Amino acid sequence: MITCDSFAEKTLMITGGTGSFGSTVLAHFVGSNIGEIRVFSRDEKKQDDMRHHLQETYPEFAPKVRFFIGDVRDVQSVRDAMVGVDYVFHAAALKQVPSCEFFPMEAVKTNIVGTDNVLHAAIDAGVSKVVCLSTDKAAYPINAMGKSKAMMESIVYANARNGAGRTTICCTRYGNVMCSRGSVIPLFIEQIKHGSPITITDPNMTRFLMNLDEAVDLVCFAFENGNPGDLFVQKSDASDIATLASAVQRLFGDTGVRIIGTRHGEKLYETLLTTEERARSQDLGDYFRVLPDTRDLNYDGFIKQGVAQVGCAEPYTSDNTRRLNLDETIEKIMTTDYVREKLVDQASR
Numbered sequence: 001m002i003t004c005d006s007f008a009e010k011t012l013m014i015t016g017g018t019g020s021f022g023s024t025v026l027a028h029f030v031g032s033n034i035g036e037i038r039v040f041s042r043d044e045k046k047q048d049d050m051r052h053h054l055q056e057t058y059p060e061f062a063p064k065v066r067f068f069i070g071d072v073r074d075v076q077s078v079r080d081a082m083v084g085v086d087y088v089f090h091a092a093a094l095k096q097v098p099s100c101e102f103f104p105m106e107a108v109k110t111n112i113v114g115t116d117n118v119l120h121a122a123i124d125a126g127v128s129k130v131v132c133l134s135t136d137k138a139a140y141p142i143n144a145m146g147k148s149k150a151m152m153e154s155i156v157y158a159n160a161r162n163g164a165g166r167t168t169i170c171c172t173r174y175g176n177v178m179c180s181r182g183s184v185i186p187l188f189i190e191q192i193k194h195g196s197p198i199t200i201t202d203p204n205m206t207r208f209l210m211n212l213d214e215a216v217d218l219v220c221f222a223f224e225n226g227n228p229g230d231l232f233v234q235k236s237d238a239s240d241i242a243t244l245a246s247a248v249q250r251l252f253g254d255t256g257v258r259i260i261g262t263r264h265g266e267k268l269y270e271t272l273l274t275t276e277e278r279a280r281s282q283d284l285g286d287y288f289r290v291l292p293d294t295r296d297l298n299y300d301g302f303i304k305q306g307v308a309q310v311g312c313a314e315p316y317t318s319d320n321t322r323r324l325n326l327d328e329t330i331e332k333i334m335t336t337d338y339v340r341e342k343l344v345d346q347a348s349r
């Protein structure tokens with residue numbers, strides 16, 4: 001449960017609120033003294049499911065949650081939902097790498113234009129804080145999803161300047177959220193359940209591994225500590241795919257492995273902080289804060305004074321962070337409700 005007093009009697013809007021992140025945020029706020037949570041999303045079926053789940057599971061909390069059908073692409077629907085909102089967690093995004101690769105304009109519309117819509121609406125409605133969710137794929141992007149998220153981050157920083165003084169806008173960037181919809185661990189478990197070999201792209205590929213609670217903690221940390229234009233990253237461990245696959249097999253059974261090769265737009269490793277960002281970051285223990293570039297468009301003074309050294313730091317990547325071994329990877333994936341529930345299901349079959 002979130003105990004942060006800043007939420008007392010306030011209204012929080014979550015864009016893309018029916019996804020895994022939104023559901024976890026709701027669970028964190030159950031029993032808190034938040035005033036209202038607005039779940040803003042496109043899919044009425046997912047909203048209906050979430051509404052029923054809330055009514056069954058948390059009947060006392062359910063009346064605090066209101067559902068708004070809309071689309072971040074449609075600025076009027078965002079504006080209508082934003083009236084009276086104090087804080088926004090902007091999670092709505094197209095985030096699957098292959099689908100964005102095949103339909104890049106859809107990523108432009110949701111991730112880039114949609115973010116601009118949300119931020120303008122928030123500034124105009126006098127929202128006091130907005131935390132935007134980005135991904136490691138936005139750092140040195142090579143695929144359409146990452147490129148659209150990199151542009152999203154630029155839009156965040158531009159709007160952070162515009163909103164400064166009234167609306168604090170900051171950003172978080174995180175790695176792979178284990179067991180999020182469409183991701184590899186649920187896929188491996190499903191393949192094992194059907195007796196099929198699990199499909200591995202490249203055994204040496206590495207990914208930062210986070211669970212949903214860590215993702216929510218990062219956003220809450222940014223909420224508590226963010227100044228306009230800050231970027232927050234959580235220090236995370238990584239696994240290579242061979243170890244991740246062995247961990248899932250150790251828990252669910254070994255049906256063999258099939259190597260399928262790298263998919264469209266995939267990287268061997270991901271970057272949470274580029275060289276340039278790390279050079280202007282603060283180490284806050286469990287987190288890094290990357291400070292915004294506060295210069296304006298008049299570079300004269302800067303050029304006369306000389307340029308700060310930016311190329312000397314190492315980037316922070318899934319290749320150079322702490323690498324989990326097999327037992328640690330098993331322990332890590334066991335922190336997810338999804339894996340624990342699937343193990344119970346398997347045991348009862």
Ligand SMILES: O=c1ccn([C@@H]2O[C@H](COP(=O)(O)OP(=O)(O)O[C@H]3O[C@H](CO)[C@@H](O)[C@H](O)[C@H]3O)[C@@H](O)[C@H]2O)c(=O)[nH]1
Pocket residue numbers: 095096097098135174175176177180182183184185187199200201202205206207241263266
């Ligand atoms: O059949 C498969 C599918 C994936 N992988 C590998 O598993 C890792 C993770 O894959 P996946 O769970 O699909 O995640 P990514 O492609 O890294 O990116 C996902 O994770 C990001 C961070 O959570 C999200 O932003 C993106 O939605 C989502 O595509 C990658 O190295 C893949 O190459 C396999 O080995 N076999």
